[in-house]
Amino acid sequence: MPNQPQPSEASVQPRREFLKSTLVSAGAAGMGASAGLSVARGANVGGSDKIRIGMVGCGGRCTGAAADVMTADSATQLVAMADLFDERVKSKRDSLKAKFPNQVSVDDDHCFVGLDGYQHVIENVDLVLIACAAKFHPMYAKAAIDAGKHVFLEKPHGIDPAGVKVVEETCEIAKQKNLGVLSGLHSRYHQKYRETIDRVLDGQIGEIVSIEENFLRGPYGNIARSQEQRELEIQYGNQYRFSWLCGDDVTQSLIHNLDRATWALGGATPVDCHGLGGRSGPDHLLGDVFDHHSVVYRYENGVRVYALCRTTSGCYGESTSTIMGSKGIAVPTQGIIRGNNEWRYSGPGGSPYVAEQAAFLKSIRASNPINSGDYMVKSNTIAVMGQMSCYSGKEVRWDQIKQSDFRWGPRPEDCTWDMQPPTQPDSNGVYPVCAQPGTTTTI
Template sequence: MNKNLTMNRRKFVRNSAVAAAGGGLLISQLPVEASAYVRGNETIKVAVIGCGGRGTGAASQAMSVDQDVKLVAMCDAFRDRLDKCYDNLTQKHGDSGRIDIPEEHKFVGFEGYKDAIALADVVILTTPPGFRPIHFEEAVNAGKHVFMEKPVATDAPGVRKVLEVAKKAKEKDLNVVVGLQRHYQPSYLALMERIHNGEIGDITGGQVYWNSSGVWVRPREEGQTEMEYQMRNWYYFTWLCGDHILEQHIHNIDVANWAKQSYPTMAQGMGGREVRTGPDHGEIFDHHFVEFHYGDGTMINSQCRHIEGCMNKVAESFVGTKGRATTDGKTEITDLKGNSIWSHRDKNDRNPYQIEHDRLFETIANGGELLADAENGAKSTMTAILGRMATYSGKPVTWEDALNSDMSLMPETFAFDAQPPIVPNADGLYPVPTPGKTKVI
């Protein structure tokens, strides 16, 4: 029995039953570590790959579960981010005995993830999303359970890789949770159950939103290579971030897919840069508007914006033949005249970010239905990429053409002295997608 928990409890019990039937093997005759694992008493070792804000938060949530968990390894491209993450986690969890990371288990650079993954039973993948397919493949090949943040790729080749590895994870009985936390949020679970039970009838249309003022900017520092600058300012480069329609708005797009219980067949839309146009804003748009067309003829409109001083809204709304469902302000179902039929009182709901980790570690320790979020995570990632392809090109793009695209955004070499896929001109400005001209397939 592998002490690294690469075989979960269900698989172990199943294999033990077969062995017992053939040779009369009893639990009392098993090695100590195997029987301890059946009883759920073995420490679950965790590594975090990507030590920014989300990595720090996810690692903290992992150390807040009920199971015996210990953080044993960390990795980041930059030492200062690793040290900040370690200090923050130590301040919060240092007295819990759940942090055991000697200096030799702190890995820095592009290749350190391999060493960190090798030390753990569960791997937390929270780097910029461009690296997700590479790290996910390494973790699953090594037989590790995975929590990985959304999105799970930034281009179609990356999505196809995640779909391929997701199948391997299932074959190995490895649990995979993706940070689309609304799937673990009580209010959304209650709403979707009612939608899928037909309480608003057949969905005929909808709108999903992520409109906000935007995120941080990290200025260029003297002496930085172009690769280091882009890695530090990763949100503004499509190969690393995927644009904000993917990095943030994926949450709402995923909810549309969840409500429809399907994925779009085509998208068309528009977008551009109105106010976020400087050299410190890389190449991404500051607004997108997309029509997602589903196979039954339903069209759901998607809008996301990063512009200060405008309407802020992060919500979803769906119209059916019998009523409406919305998460705007409160989670509610109304009839077609606007009369409330049901609303979710969520004041006492637990944090869905914590629930994700609670479910993951409980399943690893005690068994139960395999958590297999990777396929939906990849397909909702692809949906947002499909929307980006539509806005960048200004043309309709089909799901099939988008998913089968061989256009990779990733660099050929990962090193701080290597050239990224996109570089600035003499004025320090990066080439920006131009609808009507930019090729996306």
């Protein structure tokens, strides 16, 4: 593999200056709005200084996104909320109201409960924040864009090939309508990560040879059954524990790592991958998801990405991205480069969650809204590709996953409060594992 020429300091400086200016602009967006900047005409917010936001999902992530928006821009107003559970809507409204008393204006008539709540939120806002069970993300995002609203869409944007195709179509429609779509892949707005990967793209570690990605932690979400709820309510209320709702951990969590790897590789996509996974934890926890996955992605130029995630209690934990090059090693998650060009990030900190929302709001006000479609679809497809390989035990090719219309049932539009969930516990409350590698078909 030939070595990539090492750039001079002068050649990399313009890129770094651009990086710094974009980060400063993102941070200034919130300050500018706080100072009373007018909303640009045609920004789809009705010509008002206020941007009305609404939450679809009232769990921790969507609540965090709403707080990030209101922190980034004091001229935003939370006016509508929806969830499948009434107590979640009311409790999150109260907690956000306590923190942002002048920006939360959600009366009881705009607290929506049920599977159609997303429709009512869309009707009442300019910007829809979608962070709920990921199964519904594509359908909700498309409905919002079809209605002419801007969208923040949390990852995973889709949990199967069919869902990602809907997201890709939705992002294209958004471009045609000059509407914004912001991805929840917040690494793109993390200053330390951006500066490190910028230097990788400038060749400071030479040519990339391989990348190691780790997302190792304990169980995600609730792990015990409720004695007071019926089965479907238990599953709806604990989305991260059920594969038909969350897509499992490669799409749910490792997608962040895979997005960073794809970014460092200049947007390259793998030729194929092979993965393995299963459930090996000592306890029968709530749900049917795997508790460990490993995926090897192979690229046309010989690079391999080794990606691992685990959600087993009492085990080693690590959340890192490590990029191995011909002239050094970069660790974006630590902000360091080792090798011929030693470097450590020493710039400003700040929340990437707030930074991404500040940049998004600024772009909306400028009538040039951000559309994250390219990287969000690409990284999501790579995650789904790996998940499908882990579940099936088969090698999965990029062309297969792009052509596939596979969908985990039931379809989101067919879900109701009265249906039988696709997985059921046995008499001891133990769920069957969601897939059996070597038997399960995913493509």
